[in-house]
Amino acid sequence: MDRSRLTVRVGGRVARLPIVAWLALVWVLVWDRITLANAIYGFVLGLALLLAFPFPAVDPGVRLRPAGLVRFGARFALDLARSVLPLAWQAVGSNRPGRANSVIAVTLRTRSDAVFVLTAVALSAVPGTLVLDLRRATGTLFLHALGVSDDATADLARRQVLDLEARVVRAIGTRADLRALTGEENP
């Protein structure tokens, strides 16, 4: 598909129509009434917004894979539900001395910004991890991990993050990301 056909150019500025359509959809949802006037107004507003504040380009290789998206979404919901209990338990007074936490670095295999960002956002649902910092140049996430008090649990936490990255790649990753995954699994 020729992606340049899905853009509007005004002067030197470019607005991509899929993003305009998304903003128009949000506008219609906010107003709670699906009418043509709302849709048109949302479209015009979205276009004006994107021309006023240009949106950085997203990786051209990113494509949505429905099966991967469903699997990612289901696991995300499950992780979110499971992340409540351990924290509730910890909150109600189990600050046992000696139970240390860690800040660990995990270097992802992906080279695409979209996968990097979605992995970082989805990590907020994984029990016991919080993104502290990230380094785009090397694709490294720095995470605060609860209960990581020895090297074995640190490795387990790293493995969880890389598994999450694999699910994100199968949902929205580029071909290069997929190759990086399969290349690692079948060397």
Added chain:
Amino acid sequence: MSAVADVALAGCLLVGAFAALSAGLGLLTLPDLLTRMHAATKPQAVGVVLILIAVGIRHPTVDVITTLVLIALLQLTTVPVAAHLVGRSAYRTGQVRSDLLYTDELRDALDRGAPPEDLD
């Protein structure tokens, strides 16, 4: 409203309220800022989503549900960003208790020198 919907609604409300309560308790009792951020993000997000589901069960009309979906989506995507910024600024201003940490690979990386592009 059917009994099944009633039970599901009550369950969502109760578990959601419990999650929000545990988030509040966590903020009070956990030992340092980073662990508190865990409590302030995860159970809080789950609590909001569950209560939105309960509202959706009670008012199953298109206009209500679309708004609820929008709220949940914005909540789930903005909370991690806010948590990340709080954690990052806390770390870089020395608000992190290193005595509670087993390893600190971010400290090691910062000591080695961070590329300037990532420090903006």
